[in-house]
Amino acid sequence: MLLLDLKGEPGKDCRGFCKFCYFRKLDKKRVEPLGCKNCQFTIGCDYCTYSVRELNGPFLPIPLILMQLQSSLMFKRYEKVNITAGGDVSCYPNLVELCKAINDFGLKIHLGYTSGKGFNDIKIAERLVECGVDEVTFSVFSTDPKLREEWMNDKNSEKAIECLKYFCEHCEVHTAIIVIPGVNDQEVLYKTLSDLEEWGAKGVILMRFANTEEQGLILGNAPILEGIKVHTLEEFKEIVKEAYEEFNLRVTGTPLYDPVTGTPFAIAKEEKILEKLREKIEGEGTIITGNVSYPYLKKIFEGTEINVVKVNKDIADLITAKDLEKVNKKELKETVFIPEKAFVHDEVAKRILNRDIIVRVGSLTLDGEVSGVYTKKEALDYEIKAFEEFIRMINFFGYKR
Numbered sequence: 593m594l595l596l597d598l599k600g601e602p603g604k605d606c607r608g609f610c611k612f613c614y615f616r617k618l619d620k621k622r623v624e625p626l627g628c629k630n631c632q633f634t635i636g637c638d639y640c641t642y643s644v645r646e647l648n649g650p651f652l653p654i655p656l657i658l659m660q661l662q663s664s665l666m667f668k669r670y671e672k673v674n675i676t677a678g679g680d681v682s683c684y685p686n687l688v689e690l691c692k693a694i695n696d697f698g699l700k701i702h703l704g705y706t707s708g709k710g711f712n713d714i715k716i717a718e719r720l721v722e723c724g725v726d727e728v729t730f731s732v733f734s735t736d737p738k739l740r741e742e743w744m745n746d747k748n749s750e751k752a753i754e755c756l757k758y759f760c761e762h763c764e765v766h767t768a769i770i771v772i773p774g775v776n777d778q779e780v781l782y783k784t785l786s787d788l789e790e791w792g793a794k795g796v797i798l799m800r801f802a803n804t805e806e807q808g809l810i811l812g813n814a815p816i817l818e819g820i821k822v823h824t825l826e827e828f829k830e831i832v833k834e835a836y837e838e839f840n841l842r843v844t845g846t847p848l849y850d851p852v853t854g855t856p857f858a859i860a861k862e863e864k865i866l867e868k869l870r871e872k873i874e875g876e877g878t879i880i881t882g883n884v885s886y887p888y889l890k891k892i893f894e895g896t897e898i899n900v901v902k903v904n905k906d907i908a909d910l911i912t913a914k915d916l917e918k919v920n921k922k923e924l925k926e927t928v929f930i931p932e933k934a935f936v937h938d939e940v941a942k943r944i945l946n947r948d949i950i951v952r953v954g955s956l957t958l959d960g961e962v963s964g965v966y967t968k969k970e971a972l973d974y975e976i977k978a979f980e981e982f983i984r985m986i987n988f989f990g991y992k993r
Contacts, residue, residue: 597678599649602615610744612772671700680709682709703727712751718758728766734783768799782835789839797961798832798835808905832851855960865976869980880903
């Protein structure tokens, strides 16, 4: 699938911030790089300075987008285009015109992650489907128009919901719901899920609201909402489990979990597979991870020369230099493995941890945002391959001296 990025920025190109938006309260005048795997000799690159904050500039004009499309089609054949944006796709002023132009190339279209706030008429949804849109990822929050209006700053809430229903009836629709305690959980959530089931949505991803730095707000803008006590990881996992059992929808959750595939770390329940993997480990080292991954990784590497150390950050990919500064160096072996996407420069990590061998490790499991299209076997196969590759890294970089 070809990705077409319309650019745009949260708050500007989405008809105003949602109350719970992760990019609300950002101080855009004080943009400091976090550091990441993409940085070269100095701290800071476009990704960890601007992209992570969705500071992409305004929406791109159609001619430029179509030039990018034509250029991509010269080198590779595609069946479908995924239209995405830093702003809200539904708020792109010439969305129907763009989709018609894409469809003229013989390509189907996926509208990627839109809230529908830009849809003020059912005819827009009808025309988009006519122009080749056959897949939509829709951020719902709630099917209660009043809640959407209040919490999503959605002045077209009834029309947006009407368009969502139309898409469900004519497209493959994947939905997303950020779950906020006392606002759109419990009975409100069940009403939303019941509507989605009735309308024909294919699946829903429940997203745990983050309100503190440890939960994922690493851009200095916590808390997003004052006085909101977020669901614990176990509470949220139970919400996902109950929703899956109650409704005929493919329900997944982030940062955990997927009731169908058993991810994250479905492999942790497969003792026979784990025994075979552990037998292949010849090296040693320390894995630094977050709260979600820690209990799974500790079990997976039980009885080996690999120890697991956690920092107080729920999602390991959002570990920063600040987190590493709190690690007890006495717990670290000579070789240290950190998440590939951790927001810290390699040299900074070496200095903070006082270790020369810092190795970045790619994804070892599937997050709920992607696992929804996997079967249980496919997810387990993914993890087996990932851990086999990781063990090769352990044996190479963590060889026993």
